[in-house]
Amino acid sequence: MKIIHCSDIHLDSKMETNLSPIKAKERKQEILNTFERMVGYAAENDVQAIIIAGDLFDSTRITNSTKSRVLNTISKNKNIEFLYLCGNHDENNFISLLEDRPSNLCVFDKKWTTFEVGNVKISGIAMDESNCNSIYDSLNLNADDKNIVVLHGQISNYNNNENAENINLSKLKNKNIDYLALGHIHEYVQDNLDKRGIYCYCGCLEGRGFDECGEKGFVLLEIDDKSIKPEFVSFAKRKLVELDFDITGFDNWFDIEEAIVAQSKTISKDNLLKVVLKGRYEINLDKHIEMLEQKLENFYFAKVKDESLLTVKPQDVENDISLRGEFIRKVLQSNLTEQEKEKTILVGLKSLLGEDL
Ligand SMILES: [Mn+2]
Structure with a gap:
């Protein structure tokens, strides 16, 4: 029975x-x-x-x-x-x-x-x-x-x-x-x-x-x-799939995109996909999150969550007496979350370098 x-x-x-x-x-x-x-x-x-x-x-x-x-x-x-x-x-x-x-x-x-x-x-x-x-x-x-x-x-x-x-x-x-x-x-x-x-x-x-x-x-x-x-x-019609991807060591966004798209090919397009970026990256890496999301548009649903962190080691800036060093120290000592600290440092450093934000 x-x-x-x-x-x-x-x-x-x-x-x-x-x-x-x-x-x-x-x-x-x-x-x-x-x-x-x-x-x-x-x-x-x-x-x-x-x-x-x-x-x-x-x-x-x-x-x-x-x-x-x-x-x-x-x-x-x-x-x-x-x-x-x-x-x-x-x-x-x-x-x-x-x-x-x-x-x-x-x-x-x-x-x-x-x-x-x-x-x-x-x-x-x-x-x-x-x-x-x-x-x-x-x-x-x-x-x-x-x-x-x-x-x-x-x-x-x-x-x-x-x-x-x-x-x-x-x-x-x-x-x-x-x-x-x-x-x-x-x-x-x-x-x-x-x-x-x-x-x-x-x-x-x-x-x-x-x-x-x-x-x-x-x-x-x-x-x-x-x-x-x-x-x-x-028995479900669709699955929800989370794909964690470590971007540590990549210095080119397009390589990251390519690697993620290649990995996503093993997952059925009927599913709902969430790509989570992990690891550490250098300041000169330009991220194009929305472009990556567009590349995954053939899934029933796809989104990208960026949890990767900027590589800023406190010891690197400890003795840096420049404005940059002062700025980073201030942010690191603040009450912001780790994610917020990284974001603030990234935006701040880029503007100090005179780059587009
Ligand atoms: Mn329940």
Whole structure:
């Protein structure tokens, strides 16, 4: 038997941080599309249930069109049980506002609720301030059952750290859990819970910002009499990719541009790319960041972030009694951030040299 564990889909996310309004709208549709595509995958592959471990929606404000698409997808796939746990972003608005809940949409409550799918017992609870301390004592699972537990929150191993967002992993040990299906962290993470079980964050379905780089998708659980075997399925339409490039040692911008464009050829153009310039450079290097961004325009989206630092060693200017030395010392002693110091020194030195700024 197969079960899908997905989470943190964040439907109706604004997506406007990097993208133009048109592309943001398109990307928003793509996330919804990927959700529908995942349900299609489930139907084609005889998946019996889809666990949604929270944050199906990005906020409590859900557009009517998204809501009706999700409901339609669920209603059309009666062979699949949708086991839905609310997350910290979507509260209960989706469910509480439903007039007609599809029969195959099962919702975890603020008390432990257990649904049986095949030979598996799937228990979950929506944590809030009132129950977050008591969920551990009130969880009683039969050792002879195959048990999946669904929770949404941040795992922590500290005792006495209970709040509605924290999951105390040590208190879930030796509770007869075979698979702890978690939501909240947008990255795939899997590890042992105790001798018997494992815990897993499946991550989000599509990356949204450059803090969500890499493969995104869901976890497919293959379940037989003996075991629950999880497998991460990479499923996102687009990936967010960060390419760090060290410019130390380059004295010519065009060589940098060429090297970055060459490296970017290994990355699919469907992806969103962020090039981060690192390392140190000499004052006579002229940077053309916008030109580089234009060269990367064939990506779905590309931007360049310059984190490289100007080579100015304090010891070089310590004994320099010129105006230049005085200026650099002043900047280095100031409260500016490292980046701001470099920028100020660069502009200052260039103007002292009589160059165009
Ligand atoms: Mn989330």
